[in-house]
Amino acid sequence: MGDKQNGLSRREAIAIAASGAVVAGLPGSASAKEAGQTVDVIIVGAGFAGLSAARELRRAGKSVVVLEADERVGGRTKAATLAGETIDIGGQWVGPTQTHLLALAKDYGVRVVPQYADGENIIDIAGRMARYRGETPGLADEDLAEFGAAVLQLETMAARLPVPRPWLAPEAPELDALTVESWLLVNVPGKPARELFRALIRAVMSSESADVSLLALLSYMASAGGLEALIATRGGAQDSLFEGSVWSIASKIAAELGGAVVLGAPVSRIEQDAKGVTATSAKGVWRGARVIVTAPPAMAARIAYAPPLPARRDGLTQRMPLGNVIKVALAYDRPFWREQGLSGLVISDKTEFGPWFDRGTSLTKGGALVGFFDGAPARRWADRTPAERRARVLDDLAEYFGEAARHPVDYVEEVWTLAPFQRGGYVSVPGPGVLTGFGSALLDPVGRIHWAGTETADAWVGYIDGAIRSGERAAKEVAGAP
């Protein structure tokens, strides 16, 4: 051992080890067998952010523990079995500019396969249903022109923002005083274009346009490289998915980390002092030089911090709610919609449920569809019974795909809004005033506490790729810290 360990002097390291021994014996700590140890870095959360941070820190020669509240890894990604095949019932897609996720998939030998996008999409907005091909929504010409002009206006505003710190833009306070809905009311007077926007906000941020700050939407767009990148299949965020599941990558990273990943270990308390941090979990107490918290702000708020967090950070955690989402996947004996010339994509403001996508790939045996209750529909349906949701899903599907849709051979759902350690998805959505008032607290470490998670990403906020980027960034922060 050299003069320095974990960037601390030997004297500090010894003090940490000693005080680690003390805290492990505190009342309320787990049995000696389960009690934690002293590591270089404690990571809270074994989603893609936490696992990526752990992987990077291990490579840099640091010892880590990843404390995961749930009994599984993956965070907002999760595998399910549908008609005997493994699928994702959480995050599932990857796009060509999501290079960090693509790199991980390559490293762990998980094959990327294109999203099925042949045939015609269905759009049913403002009472007008149409079939169309490709990425340009099938609105009537004048509505499409209005939609396009509004997109251009948004893209122009978004391109000026200094992501990941959009609150630094001179125009930020003005943009952050408006909801997306109030912007739409003024700038998109036509009902079809406006309703399509509302449906897309719902699909992309799992929130209603009244809930979202205009600055937050623009910042989200900028972080992805534009609205087109968010909503497109080919070349966009829904370009491809994974053989088996994207979750399998998380699982493989966790396997590599071995005993460093501790499941069923919700962290209830994080204490820091001049020498290090102590994390108390249901599986014991860990001591480290630094901690990386990857939970989204609203969930990180449910940990007790000593000393208490600064005003700006605590305030942020009170103001970054997760969107609302329920994801459903259905298997059929065959992809009958393809026989009707349909791609499986449906964008609708008439049904509760949607958008819909074909979940099949070249590897899928039968047919499969996947869809979402997003935003207000998710709120309306989350507290109802699975049977009620299923009945509604089948009604909605039959509307566009006919009676055959009523007879799936398998059906799985995940009510992310009820998931105890996520309580929503896909991402935390700032309302007006939040990014300008509290945004810096997303990224600024608090002493020995560092923040990660897709909300803190320098690109692709809200996506798995952003989660990975954030974990890698936090690992660098910690590795470089004194």
Place this chain on the structure above:
Amino acid sequence: MGDKQNGLSRREAIAIAASGAVVAGLPGSASAKEAGQTVDVIIVGAGFAGLSAARELRRAGKSVVVLEADERVGGRTKAATLAGETIDIGGQWVGPTQTHLLALAKDYGVRVVPQYADGENIIDIAGRMARYRGETPGLADEDLAEFGAAVLQLETMAARLPVPRPWLAPEAPELDALTVESWLLVNVPGKPARELFRALIRAVMSSESADVSLLALLSYMASAGGLEALIATRGGAQDSLFEGSVWSIASKIAAELGGAVVLGAPVSRIEQDAKGVTATSAKGVWRGARVIVTAPPAMAARIAYAPPLPARRDGLTQRMPLGNVIKVALAYDRPFWREQGLSGLVISDKTEFGPWFDRGTSLTKGGALVGFFDGAPARRWADRTPAERRARVLDDLAEYFGEAARHPVDYVEEVWTLAPFQRGGYVSVPGPGVLTGFGSALLDPVGRIHWAGTETADAWVGYIDGAIRSGERAAKEVAGAP
């Protein structure tokens, strides 16, 4: 003992008692001496809501325990000593329609004294300073006309809302899609009137007008009986204050409740089953038929619930941040501003700190001023040092009251935004989309869990009077529950 106890059958009561004995022995519970007992109703929080609920339930013959996280009672009210006199450093005022607080003051023999309001007020908005008398802000005539017209427009909208459930109004979604700021930008084009509105929102809701949903502001107004009632001194919410402190009323109720109030007992977990509820706190485990949680939603979110809360309630707790406020009181050897013909009231958009009020009463020996950092200024100053805040306060005061203001004989402050169990004040402020999307969860019990606190009041939301009303209402709910 009759056939029924706590509205439960004898068999249920025995089961509860038995299972209470079991949970008290769980790992992590306090020592036998400290371990809790079985009561009819567990109340979380010893602010005015919790204490009022406890008082009502006791009167109805129920046994209660009030578990308070802090080492004091009072919640968002708190006493401090200023130049040897007891004052309020939290909520302090009462108005003539705040009948529940007035009744309590009478019951406990705490004298109500009028807020000092003689002399001239100062207004310094949009670069124009003026002195004026009475309740009508001293703007230039045309600005005052614009301000008055806007107030009338707001009052008209507010009067139509069905408080305490404003989300039921047909126009609610439209009003809840806008921030107050975006409404001001369209409806109050003149800078002086608009800046005055911004200053008043800051003073009344401790928030920026960009943070607040228009529906939330209107609902807040309706709950108080109008904007005038919120902002006025004479006849309004700042009409009078209390001899000693309003906090002394909380203290007297707590004394009456005796051992039923347990301090230093933050509740970490609430479990409910078919037979009752179990609350785990740092001071032991209590079992009861029902629980009343009085903590504001963002703080109630930091308790773990088993089974997990429904989507709507959990979602609400992610979306009701507390405003930001720092309160400062200063004592002087004499009220020198009175000698200058000033009332002590200052409304300003130039200084960080304000509004200011004379804190003296007929009972005060020297002079005293009280003032606030509200909203964005509170965020900017909460994480700075007490010395930095004090220097800024004295600079701001000297701006209006002259150099004499730089020499207080005593100075106290409370940074409510840092208070560990409040993390803000005076009230939780819904942004756009929150009341329409989640508002019903403010009031709807979740099984055996009932909600109180000023945010849930049927009138005077955000005020001590509302807290009392909410506690009394929750007590009735519980007493009437099967």
